[in-house]
Amino acid sequence: MKKFVLFVLTITLFLATLIYVAFRWGSEWISSVVADIIPIEVQEKIGEASLKQLEIQELEKTKLPVFTQEKIKSRFLKIVQQDTTHLKILFYDAPYPNAFALPGNYIVILDSIVKLSQDTITYNDVIGVMAHEMGHLHFKHSLKLVIKSGLTAMVISYFIGDISSFVASITHQLLTLSYSRSYEEEADDYAIYLLKKQKIPTLPLAHLLENMSKTYKEESTLPAFLSTHPVTEERVKKLKDANLNISL
Ligand SMILES: [Zn+2]
Structure with missing residues (x-):
């Protein structure tokens, strides 16, 4: 009998470890594979739906001149x-500066980001923000986030027999868009690559990040563009260093 209990315990422990390892390291790999096979039409539908939800919840019509x-x-x-x-x-108005990318090649810029620009001739700082968002699109970060949250929620809803948590999780993930540190680093590196290729200075984006962090000192009031890792100082330093190597 004792042997049997020990056997069951060992199997349970083994399975628990297997599930943990699969989720800890496997979900990134699975989400990458799935993201690559989702047709662009489906990605656009996901982006459209989340944009509609954001329009209802917090985004207002842009107040920027069409020009x-x-x-x-x-x-x-x-x-x-x-x-x-x-x-x-797309441009929208909201009471905080932010920018984000949604599945289906959507880049959303909020008015406050444009209003913080120090250069209304080139808007190189805003261009820098857009290059960062382009990085999120290039690596399909928001799509992977949806897939990942879908995987976790699918397992949870299977065990508790409630499908609503699955739907709620997907919407929540898309609306909060909290990327991991590695996703933000990837997007920053992509922005640097894109800007340098076009001989556009990376310094204006560094200054914009600094201005934003000065304005929003308290962590709780930080806009999403800043609140995610890597910390602003590291990001600013990297962008300033990259600027030294651009021959203008
Ligand atoms: Zn980002």
Whole structure:
């Protein structure tokens, strides 16, 4: 009998370890594989749905002049050599500065980010923010986040027999968009690569991050663009260092 209990305990422990390892390290790999096979039409549907939800919850119509929107949009599209059918750049108003990328090639810039710009001729600081968001799109970070939260929620809902937690988790993940430190680093590195390739200084983005962190000192009031890791000082240093190597 004792042997049997020991056997059951060992098997349980083994399975628990296996599940933990699969979730800890396997979910990133699975989400990457799944993200690559999701058709762009489906990605657009996910992006559209979350945008609609955000419009209801917190985003308002942009108050930026059309001229300003077009100036920033056309400059960025030229830099990344894309058109509006592939990359959808949208402006909205909200009481805090932020920018984010959604599945289906959506980049959303909030008015306050543009208002913080120190250069209304080139808007290189805003362009820097957009290059960072382009990095999130390039690596399909928001899509992977949805898939990952889907995996966890699917298992939870299976065990507790409640599918609503699965749906709630997906919406929550997309709306809060809290990326991991490694995702933010990847997006920053991509932004540096993109800006340097086009000989655009990375210093304006560093200054924008500094200005934002000075304005929003308390962690609780930090906009999402800053509140995620790596910490602002590290990001600013990396962007300043990268700027030294750009021959303008
Ligand atoms: Zn980011």
